[in-house]
Amino acid sequence: MKLCIGLCDDNPLHLRMISQEIQRLCGMREIEAEIHTWTSGAQLLKEIETYDIQLYILDIRMPEITGIDAAKQINLIQPSAQIIFISSYLEYFSDVYETEHLYFVLKSQMAQRLPDALDRALAKLGQAQTGVSFMLHSRSQVIPIPIHSILCIEKELRKIIVTTMHDHYEMYAKLQEALAQLPPDEFFQCHRSYIVAFRHIEQICGNEILLSNNKHIPIGRTFMKPLKEALLKRQFSQ
Structure with a gap:
């Protein structure tokens, strides 16, 4: 360990x-x-x-x-x-x-x-291991990734790519399967191919999100209003 x-x-x-x-x-x-x-x-x-x-x-x-x-x-x-x-x-x-x-x-x-x-x-x-970790299944391994370290999750064909503060991980899975593992008050699906962590959002730039690692994430048109409402609700609850 x-x-x-x-x-x-x-x-x-x-x-x-x-x-x-x-x-x-x-x-x-x-x-x-x-x-x-x-x-x-x-x-x-x-x-x-x-x-x-x-x-x-x-x-x-x-x-x-x-x-x-x-x-x-x-x-x-x-x-x-x-x-x-x-x-x-x-x-x-x-x-x-x-x-x-x-x-x-x-x-x-x-x-x-x-x-x-x-x-x-x-x-x-x-x-708390299961509650604070995203369980990534890679080949014969199960890798626990601390949830607080995840910046975003991206769908690419049949894979998802998990981006953390220090690394990238890939696994075969659906984006909705990944979303189901994550606490809904900490993550948001902002596009049909992207999930972002609220804590790592630096700002909204037009139809994009700027993350703390300077990565730009697109916001789907149907996700824009719910995203702004979620950010506003989060701001008033803190």
Whole structure:
């Protein structure tokens, strides 16, 4: 099993210690850990869509953007990601309830508490696997693709092409079969050959959608009005 983990702490020494401990714990569980680190909340948020992070471990007290502030944005942008807060200060314990999170660990108790926090995160990710992944069937493989990473899905003859933030995947399927796997409040069919993710729409340019990767997607004439209504409804519900 592979786990993509993001660590954020403004203290480089603490960041290195947490990274080493996570590597050790993952090794004991036969998990291949891919760890990305940041020394500020601002840096994390700037690169939040660069990686498909499944688990964040965040220090709380950081200058400018705190771990709480960063977690609120993670909740919005990557709602399936699990969050563990880690801090030297117990006084921040109540503040974490402003966010969706899994665990609060005092740095002084890291050796005792972090293993349980990691196990809870693994359990949560396992329980949610089908709900947060698009299951792509390719030859004899079934590949789970995190839903939050999907930008669009395109039909090409008898295939569909799934475009994510970092890759493209192909499979033999109908577009409607793909649409049935996706949460309707996060995706929209804008053309007979295209499905787009609301979160990755940058703007509507005439009869095209500009996505966050600068890809232009056509909007079918019969889909234009329902798309605008869906975007308006989404804007007022957030």
